[in-house]
Amino acid sequence: MIILANLPEPSRLGDVLMSFLSIVFEGAPYILIGTVMSGFIAAFLPSKLLEKVLPKNRVLSTFAAGFMGLVFPVCECAVVPVVRRLVQKGLPLSCAITYLVSAPIINPIVIFSTMSAFQNVEAKTGVLGSAGMAMARVSLGYAIAVLIGLLLLRKKPRDVLAPSVAAGMEKAAAATEEPAPPPFNTRLVQAMRTSMRDFLDTAMYFAVGVVITSVFNTQVDQAKVELVAGSDWTAIPSLMGLSFVLALCSTSDAFIAAPMATFSSAAKLAFLVFGPMLDVKLVFMYAAVFRRKFVIWLCAAMFILVAGLSKPWTLLIDQVQPKAAEAAKVSTP
Secondary structure, eight states: OHHHHTSOOOOHHHHHHHHHHHHHHHHHHHHHHHHHHHHHHHHHSOTTHHHHHSOSSHHHHHHHHTTGGGTSOOOHHHHHHHHHHHHHTTOOHHHHHHHHHHTTTSOHHHHHHHHHHTTTSOOBTTBOOHHHHHHHHHHHHHHHHHHHHHHTTTOOHHHHBOHHHHHHHHHHHHOOSOOOOOOHHHHHHHHHHHHHHHHHHHHHHHHHHHHHHHHHHHHSOGGGGGGGTTOHHHHHHHHHHHHHHHOOOTTTTHHHHTTOTTSOHHHHHHHHHHHHHOOHHHHHHHTTTBOHHHHHHHHHHHHHHHHHHHHHHHHHHHHHHHHHHHHHHHHOO
């Protein structure tokens, strides 16, 4: 009883701090996983391996890079440091950007969580159910990621990447042969040191985004958000803006979108696709890898593509969904 009596009174600052800690505890493990992966990529991945695995044709390799999230399944909190290391290991720029945008969506964990979140949503005309929403999210995320990657085929790395990252990429490209690998223990120490540097670098930008998100979550009346749900013209950009400031993890954001009964499937799809591609914390994390002009261009391109394609994509999946269900019934003995 004495302990309870000494608890501080509720306050706005306390609400912000609680929200800040909850988001940090949710996102920090994924950043740690991503930076550890980036450290091991830097220390153990052969520089020329990616060139051997991916198709020689840059267009085909960009299409293939959209599925790299199935091999390196990381969420948006962890993908930025992984991409930086992959670029410095020789991954082509168009493939790196495609992976950066698609990996938080085309991810086994995210696909499963999306289907779980929408399993109680009835699939009917104009409303995407569990399989339909997962299908729409994955396919639209892949299409936008590949399109952005194709637009960068002719871009030079120095026009897009931060100077330090571009220098590492050019160094990898200039290497004519793979140097002899150092002993395992040496590479393990290198991996840990690289992970530590990447974690501190990424966490700084992540923390700035989380502060902004925490203030929005606690100081803005969330009931006012639903006032714009009546029309897709306002609902789609509104939910995209909400996903931007909430900065949710792609593994859990579907559980936030699914209960929004007043919003259409198109608006929910925009929320689920745009959030993993761009949110407050990602803007600051992108700034650690890319030039400022490119970050602005990337943000604008993703917003326009998601806002413009969400509605027609929902209609397309709405037509495909019943046919797929019928085909599954026919194939079932």
